[in-house]
Amino acid sequence: MASIFTKIIQGEIPCYKIAEDDYHFAFLDINPVSEGHTLVVPKQEVDYLFNLEDDTLKSLIIFAKKVAKAIDASLDTIRTGVVVEGLEVPHAHIHLVPIHYEGQHVGLGKKAEVSKERMIELAERISEAFKK
Numbered sequence: 001m002a003s004i005f006t007k008i009i010q011g012e013i014p015c016y017k018i019a020e021d022d023y024h025f026a027f028l029d030i031n032p033v034s035e036g037h038t039l040v041v042p043k044q045e046v047d048y049l050f051n052l053e054d055d056t057l058k059s060l061i062i063f064a065k066k067v068a069k070a071i072d073a074s075l076d077t078i079r080t081g082v083v084v085e086g087l088e089v090p091h092a093h094i095h096l097v098p099i100h101y102e103g104q105h106v107g108l109g110k111k112a113e114v115s116k117e118r119m120i121e122l123a124e125r126i127s128e129a130f131k132k
């Protein structure tokens, strides 16, 4: 059965999309740790990040870098943190967690309250910066 992220990539489940290319897809995490928390996934459905082929992992990281730079530029972050856990969704993904202030929580436990309107605005801002 297709993973929930494959369903998102295929447009069967809606998301706040940031960017995609032939091999990668980025969208806002529905339960964000901070405003702009983004998931970067390979279109190829592999559970464990470190089971990806070297070239796939390499290109995923480079795509994630571009997304992180777009987050930093559009949301004026201190920087963007990276978390990989993968215990909930069996489709490899990288969490990009924007750090907005010193001492901000970056781990996955604690969630931020972000309205639907704000999620739309954040996705648009990051997406626009990604295109530059």
Ligand code: 5GP
Residues within 6 Å of the ligand: 004, 013, 015, 016, 027, 028, 029, 030, 031, 032, 039, 084, 085, 086, 087, 088, 089, 090, 108
């Ligand atoms: P992990 O597998 O790394 O523990 O976490 C999976 C992440 O995927 C969680 O942060 C969760 O909020 C996010 N997530 C799970 N289902 C959906 C979904 O349907 N849409 C979006 N945008 N994010 C999801």
